[in-house]
Amino acid sequence: MINISNISISFDDRVIIEDISFSIKKGDKIAIIGQSGVGKSVLLKSIIGLLNPDKGEIFIDEQNINKISFRKLQNLRSKFGMVFQFGALFDSMTVEENIGLALQKLTNCDKLEISDKITVSLKEVNMEGTEGKMPSELSGGMKKRVGIARAIALNPKYMFYDEPTTGLDPIMTDSINRLINNFHKKGEVTSIVVTHEMKTVRDVSERVLMLHDGKIQFNGSTEDLFSSRDPIVMAFLNGDSTYEG
Amino acid sequence: MREIILYPVYSVISLFEHIGKYCDLMIKTLRSFTTWHLYLGLLPEHMIKLGVSTIPIVIVTGLFSGMVTSVQTAYQLESGFIPDSYVGGIVGVTVLMELSPMITALVMTGRVGASIAAEIGTMRVSEQIDALETLSFDPISFLIMPRIISGAIMFPIMIVIADLFGILGGYYAATISLGITPYDYIYGLRDWFVPWDAIFGIIKAFSFGIAITSIACYFGFYTSGGAAGVGKSTTQTVVASCITVVILDYLLAAILL
Numbered sequence: 001m002i003n004i005s006n007i008s009i010s011f012d013d014r015v016i017i018e019d020i021s022f023s024i025k026k027g028d029k030i031a032i033i034g035q036s037g038v039g040k041s042v043l044l045k046s047i048i049g050l051l052n053p054d055k056g057e058i059f060i061d062e063q064n065i066n067k068i069s070f071r072k073l074q075n076l077r078s079k080f081g082m083v084f085q086f087g088a089l090f091d092s093m094t095v096e097e098n099i100g101l102a103l104q105k106l107t108n109c110d111k112l113e114i115s116d117k118i119t120v121s122l123k124e125v126n127m128e129g130t131e132g133k134m135p136s137e138l139s140g141g142m143k144k145r146v147g148i149a150r151a152i153a154l155n156p157k158y159m160f161y162d163e164p165t166t167g168l169d170p171i172m173t174d175s176i177n178r179l180i181n182n183f184h185k186k187g188e189v190t191s192i193v194v195t196h197e198m199k200t201v202r203d204v205s206e207r208v209l210m211l212h213d214g215k216i217q218f219n220g221s222t223e224d225l226f227s228s229r230d231p232i233v234m235a236f237l238n239g240d241s242t243y244e245g
Numbered sequence: 246m247r248e249i250i251l252y253p254v255y256s257v258i259s260l261f262e263h264i265g266k267y268c269d270l271m272i273k274t275l276r277s278f279t280t281w282h283l284y285l286g287l288l289p290e291h292m293i294k295l296g297v298s299t300i301p302i303v304i305v306t307g308l309f310s311g312m313v314t315s316v317q318t319a320y321q322l323e324s325g326f327i328p329d330s331y332v333g334g335i336v337g338v339t340v341l342m343e344l345s346p347m348i349t350a351l352v353m354t355g356r357v358g359a360s361i362a363a364e365i366g367t368m369r370v371s372e373q374i375d376a377l378e379t380l381s382f383d384p385i386s387f388l389i390m391p392r393i394i395s396g397a398i399m400f401p402i403m404i405v406i407a408d409l410f411g412i413l414g415g416y417y418a419a420t421i422s423l424g425i426t427p428y429d430y431i432y433g434l435r436d437w438f439v440p441w442d443a444i445f446g447i448i449k450a451f452s453f454g455i456a457i458t459s460i461a462c463y464f465g466f467y468t469s470g471g472a473a474g475v476g477k478s479t480t481q482t483v484v485a486s487c488i489t490v491v492i493l494d495y496l497l498a499a500i501l502l
Binding site for chain 1: 283367368371372373375376377378379380381382383
């Protein structure tokens with residue numbers, strides 16, 4: 001369970017997120033949407049403790065992540081899987097080392113077990129046979145899939161996806177969306193997807209949170225989003241740049 | 246006009262901000278010592294990157310700094326009243342105490358400092374450091390600590406190599422091109438040699454190693470603004486490290502000599 005209570009975040013006197021609250025229940029599939037620069041990724045990073053809010057509190061499994069020690073936060077993060085916008089694979093490591101790095105540190109598995117887990121994770125994302133490749137040898141979509149494999153290898157309870165389909169072709173987008181759904185079902189995880197791709201919103205979310213001007217403009221089911229009469233929501237869904245809400 | 250007047254004020258404020266953030270990062274690095282044992286395995290890789298791969302450059306700079314010292318010393322002593330053995334003595338003392346540590350440190354700033362800043366900076370802007378954190382790694386222990394320890398170990402070794410080749414370079418220039426006999430050069434070298442001079446050079450190297458690697462880690466770690474930000478961090482690293490090396494050089498001389 002994730003509980004966000006009255007958080008505000010600003011950078012250099014520019015308010016990005018202003019006094020927002022919401023909660024995410026176990027097993028939820030939630031999409032956070034909004035225009036570019038509205039603070040979706042900032043919100044996601046603050047949920048996992050990479051950014052501290054100026055005000056408010058974030059509770060994950062009843063632990064206030066802004067007040068717990070670094071060691072406790074590290075333990076809590078072992079329940080997280082994060083897929084970054086551009087994969088964030090470690091440049092100096094092969095695909096295998098990228099996935100195996102956290103397995104070596106966070107699990108008691110021996111080399112053989114780690115190797116098995118790497119193979120299984122790569123198979124899940126249809127990337128078998130790329131163990132020895134360097135990130136520079138992979139395309140954008142492949143990097144994202146390896147990023148997903150790295151995250152799911154640790155069997156997280158919470159999966160966070162930051163723009164998982166941005167910049168990908170429609171087929172690759174569909175493939176990533178399927179992966180998100182498959183892992184959500186298999187892993188019994190809580191999935192939070194930051195995106196501005198409407199196809200991804202339809203395919204992977206059951207609930208949507210729309211940010212606008214630092215506040216929550218919409219918080220409801222995916223169905224309700226697409227039938228919403230709110231002019232700001234409609235303008236966003238229809239890509240109407242002339243509307244100044 | 247107002248901007249021109251205020252520029253020095255902003256620069257001073259920015260300098261103190263950097264010093265504060267740098268000290269904060271170093272305190273965090275020291276505090277993370279409880280997890281250092283998890284990342285000590287990374288040391289050999291960094292020691293190779295920082296040290297072993299830099300040996301050829303250190304040899305070349307050491308060799309030529311010894312040679313030029315020899316030539317210039319001989320030029321200054323050309324009156325004929327001063328014995329030739331002084332060339333060996335002056336080359337030895339100058340190389341051990343000042344030239345090797347200083348020139349090697351400046352070369353290492355460009356070679357090692359810039360490379361560390363660019364590497365960590367790229368990791369920052371491409372979210373690799375965020376990825377490390379989400380995978381429950383302590384980025385300070387993982388990225389900064391091994392590099393600083395490697396610098397502290399490898400810089401003195403580099404200086405010893407530079408000392409050796411500096412003295413050899415001086416010998417070569419003195420005997421081959423200046424006509425000083427090998428006996429005179431070696432006699433002067435041995436006559437003027439004080440072990441503390443060599444130890445002083447190694448203490449300097451140790452301090453420069455920590456300073457250069459930690460400054461590079463600092464600028465890399467706090468990089469922002471994409472590729473341009475990485476370039477800026479790299480430049481700042483080289484400038485700040487060169488200035489720090491010169492200041493440290495004076496302070497160590499004033500304190501230890």
